[in-house]
Structure formats: C-alpha cells, structure tokens
Amino acid sequence: MRAIAFTRVSTVKQDEGVRQVQQIKKYCVGMGYELLENKTISEIISGKADDRAGLNELTQLSRADADIIIVSEASRITRKNEDDFLDLLNIVKTIQKTGLDLHILGSSKTYKADVKLTLIDVITLVIEADRNSRERETILIRTKTGKEKKLANNGYIGHIMPFGYRVNESNDCYFEINEEEATTVKLMFDLVGNQGYSVNQTGKYLMRTQGCKWHTTSVSRMLKNRAYMGEFTIMDKLINVPAIVTAELFEQVQAKVKENHLYINKGNKNFSPLKGVLRCACGRKMFTYTSAKNGTSYKCSSKNTAALIVNSCGNGGIQTKTLNEIVWNVTKKFINVDDFKAKTEEQKQIIHNEIKAIENNISILKTDKAELTIKIDSLIDNIIDADKSIQPVLNKRLSSLVADASVIDKEIEKLNIEVSKVKNKLKDLSVNLLPSLVNEISDEEKHEIFTKYIQEVSYHNVTKFKGFIVIMFNNGLETIIMSSTRPVIKAYALPLTYYFNPINRTVSNITKFESKESKMLYKIFENENDKGNNRVLRFISSTSTPELTFKEMEQNKDTQQYLMNL
Numbered sequence: 001m002r003a004i005a006f007t008r009v010s011t012v013k014q015d016e017g018v019r020q021v022q023q024i025k026k027y028c029v030g031m032g033y034e035l036l037e038n039k040t041i042s043e044i045i046s047g048k049a050d051d052r053a054g055l056n057e058l059t060q061l062s063r064a065d066a067d068i069i070i071v072s073e074a075s076r077i078t079r080k081n082e083d084d085f086l087d088l089l090n091i092v093k094t095i096q097k098t099g100l101d102l103h104i105l106g107s108s109k110t111y112k113a114d115v116k117l118t119l120i121d122v123i124t125l126v127i128e129a130d131r132n133s134r135e136r137e138t139i140l141i142r143t144k145t146g147k148e149k150k151l152a153n154n155g156y157i158g159h160i161m162p163f164g165y166r167v168n169e170s171n172d173c174y175f176e177i178n179e180e181e182a183t184t185v186k187l188m189f190d191l192v193g194n195q196g197y198s199v200n201q202t203g204k205y206l207m208r209t210q211g212c213k214w215h216t217t218s219v220s221r222m223l224k225n226r227a228y229m230g231e232f233t234i235m236d237k238l239i240n241v242p243a244i245v246t247a248e249l250f251e252q253v254q255a256k257v258k259e260n261h262l263y264i265n266k267g268n269k270n271f272s273p274l275k276g277v278l279r280c281a282c283g284r285k286m287f288t289y290t291s292a293k294n295g296t297s298y299k300c301s302s303k304n305t306a307a308l309i310v311n312s313c314g315n316g317g318i319q320t321k322t323l324n325e326i327v328w329n330v331t332k333k334f335i336n337v338d339d340f341k342a343k344t345e346e347q348k349q350i351i352h353n354e355i356k357a358i359e360n361n362i363s364i365l366k367t368d369k370a371e372l373t374i375k376i377d378s379l380i381d382n383i384i385d386a387d388k389s390i391q392p393v394l395n396k397r398l399s400s401l402v403a404d405a406s407v408i409d410k411e412i413e414k415l416n417i418e419v420s421k422v423k424n425k426l427k428d429l430s431v432n433l434l435p436s437l438v439n440e441i442s443d444e445e446k447h448e449i450f451t452k453y454i455q456e457v458s459y460h461n462v463t464k465f466k467g468f469i470v471i472m473f474n475n476g477l478e479t480i481i482m483s484s485t486r487p488v489i490k491a492y493a494l495p496l497t498y499y500f501n502p503i504n505r506t507v508s509n510i511t512k513f514e515s516k517e518s519k520m521l522y523k524i525f526e527n528e529n530d531k532g533n534n535r536v537l538r539f540i541s542s543t544s545t546p547e548l549t550f551k552e553m554e555q556n557k558d559t560q561q562y563l564m565n566l
Helices: 015-031 053-058 085-097 119-152 179-193 199-210 216-223 247-262 320-334 338-385 391-428 443-453 516-521 550-555 557-562
Strands: 002-009 041-044 068-071 101-104 109-111 165-167 175-177 231-234 237-240 278-280 286-291 295-300 454-461 466-473 478-484 490-493 498-501 506-513 524-526 535-537 542-544
Touching: 002 015, 002 053, 015 068, 041 053, 085 101, 085 109, 085 119, 109 119, 179 199, 179 216, 179 247, 179 391, 199 216, 216 247, 278 286, 295 320, 320 443, 320 454, 320 466, 320 478, 320 490, 338 391, 443 454, 466 550, 478 498, 478 550, 490 557
Parallel strands: 002 041, 002 068, 068 101, 278 454
Antiparallel strands: 101 109, 165 175, 231 237, 286 295, 454 466, 466 478, 478 490, 498 506, 506 542, 524 535
C-alpha cells in the first residue's frame, strides 16, 4: 500500500516535522506500507485559520497518487481550534472523498475512503479533539511553569540575549556582561547622553570609528532597552540583571532622544545642514519655521509650541538660506587657512597629552591591582592553613582587599571609556577635507562637514533684520559675522582678533595680549552660580578697542573691507 505523510509544524520548530515523519515512517515499516517520502506534504502554521496550503494540496490527491494518508495526530489536520470536532469531522470526510484512506497514529484509527462514518467514529473524533486540546493546554502550562521556575532561579530559557550580554550557565546569574560589546553600549549612551549626538549621528559615528554598519533603528532600539540599566522583562516578569550604564544616564538619554524628535527633519524639504550645531543666543536649539510671509527661518526652540517651554526667548530669528550660506562660505574658506591647521595640530597635541596622562593612570592602577591580587592569593593560602580562631580576622581582611580590587576595576573601566572618548575626539579633528568640498554640494554633505568641524553656531539678533553670528570651531578658533537682511543681504566676516560680548551684543578688537596663554583663555565661560541661560564674559588682560555696537561697526568705513561675497 502506498502511503503519503502529512505534517504540520511551527515556523520556529522545524525539527518537529522531522519527528512526525520518523513516526510515520516507523509505522509504515511495521505495516509493510511503501512510504512515498518525495510526496510528503508539510504545512507551516501561518497564524491565519483559512491559510491552509498544505491541507488544500492534500484534498487534491487521488488514488492515482497513493492509497492512504497518515498523520501523527488529529490536531495536525484541524483548521481551527484543536477542540473543534465539527471541523475535524468535515476534514476527515473531505479526505475520504479523494478516495484515500486516513490513518491517525495518535488514536490508532483508520478511516476508510469507502466506509461511511458511524456514530462511534463521530464520538471517537469528538474524544480525539478534546484530548488534543487538553494535552496542548497541559503542555503549555507545564512549559510556562517550567520557564517561570527557571527564571526565578536566574535560569536561561533560550531567549535571545541583548547586545552587550552573553549566557553564563556555569553560575547562578546567567546574564553575564560581554565586556567587548559593553564598551560599545557605553559609548553609544555617552554619545547621546553627554555629547549631544542624535541617534542617526551615533550610528554614523560608530560605523566610522568601528568599521561596522549600525542602522538607526538598531541604535534607537538599544537606547530604549532597559536591560542596560539592570531591568530585563521576560514573560511579563521583571528580573534584575547586571547594569552596563547607570539609571541616571539611561533616563538622560531618553530625555535627549525625545528632545531630538521635536526638531528632527521630516524629509528633505526643509533639511537643516546646521542641525546639531546651531544654537540660539539663550543656549537652546533653533528649529526651522516656515510662514507664507517670511518663508523659512531659524527660530529659537522656545517658540515651538511642541516643546512646551513656558518662558519664550526674546532672541529673533534669521532666514535659513541666509545663515546656511554665510556659515558655508566662512567654513569653506576658514578650514583651509594655515592658522586653522596650526591650531588643529596644537589641539591634537593637547589631546595626545591627555590620552598619555589617562593611559599612565590606567597603568598605575593595573600595577596596584596586580599587587592586590598577589596579597589576596597569599591571604587565601594563609586562611586555609590558619587556626580557626584567627580565620574570622583574616576573612575580614580578605573582604577588604577584594573590595579595594573591585574599586580599582571600576576606576580602570571608567578611564578606558574616557580614553575611548578622547581618541574619538582626536579623529574628529582631522584636517583632511572631504573630496566633495566644492561649490556644488548638497545640504546633506554640508551637514556632514559642519558637524565634523564646527562645535557651535549661535545667532544673536540686534534688530529684527540685523545680528551677530558666532561660529566656534572644534579646534577652539572663533569667528564673528555681522549679518543684515534689509534692505539687501549683507554679511561682514570680522578678523579673528575680534571678540564678541553676548551680554551687550557688542564686539571689540583685541590687538595685543600679554601672552599666548591669555589669548587662549579669552572665551565665554558658563557662570556656575547661574541656574539660567545667562552667560558672563571673562576678560583677560589685553589691549583692545572700545566695545562697539552693530550700528557703530556698520558706520565704520574700515568694516566694508570685511564684506563677504555671498
């Protein structure tokens, strides 16, 4: 007798289909049937009750194909719920109409094609459907109970571990930190939480520095995974796992990501090449705003109702096209001047020295750790050989040494992260410009250059159509541009000797410094005692011209020589 096997499996348990075929094959050998293995019909559960390609194929068979259909149990051919006996009854009748017999291994029952179902057959199918349902329910309950019990004991139940962790079944805590991957996780959180990177920028940064592709979706999903702060949820149960980042940093990242979404560019229609570096005079971010009257402008985020900021900033806006063109023209020329390159090399040397100092501290800590390890090993040997009366004292000493070693490990870990951050800062100071640094360049490419070379661009309005633009480059150099959009667009790029006072919105020409260090220190500092956005200007002893307003600078004939060709 020729037999065809019918199997039904889950997409995640393909080995179950192999098991069913082996059972059917064993039965055929015992009965002397010829199993047509090349005609085996396998169906994969799709989640849709009416999507039964395998069953449809089964009902198209005839005596020309085989003599009998064999299934491992009745639940393999049901269309709906496993306890729906009417469904099972109809399917059995449909198979009989093909002219083939049907044998169910689970009930040892054969339904002949030429024999009408009796009342006993119907009752048997009812019992079979009910038994299948109960067995499935029991298996599910046992499986769930077993997993819950294993989870309660910190057991591993086969789930996928988050990036940064690995399975350690040799001890009670199966969640073990993968130190190599954890370094990337920590860097990712630090970039967003402390360094102001967006999710997209973080993915590009990791790809650039680590040589592997990080999709924005993956980065976003990881930043939201509470497992990294020590909370892992599985089967609706919260379990504590080793934390890779602090709870404070995790929540800080969530706030930063949420904030970034308020100003994210929707498509390329109003793409901002200055995104991530542009700041208002008050210190907040600026976003693009479009109106029928004034077109597209950059405005302070405090004026965005979505930001829910109560105290609106008094600083005015500036047309996006004007500011983008000014910053691009300054950057395009500025990054090629010898002073910029020299300053960059100087900054590189400072960073090299910083890296050297941190690595030296790490080396000292490793030496201390090695000495502690020797003491711990020696103390353990002494405890083993010591009299019981003095063992408590030695154990106390051992605990103290182990605690000291743990503190050193954490400090080394912290310094390693710091070294990584500083080295990445060094890479960002490269003076090798992109090959596409030409006039014909897209806003997206300009954005890449701006974020690479510029630390911050801020706009300080004086009147509705006039104001100062301050560009601070990553190497510490600062340039000031006077901008006017009425009656025509004009911009004056002041020499590097000019410095800007953001409080009075005036400029002064520092012609002479007492020392090179004095010039380096002449910059804006945040007032630590001021909780708001106000800033104070620290003046270093120097020879300078009086502070001049925008109007006074405009009336000065010498200013015309700084007029930019826009």
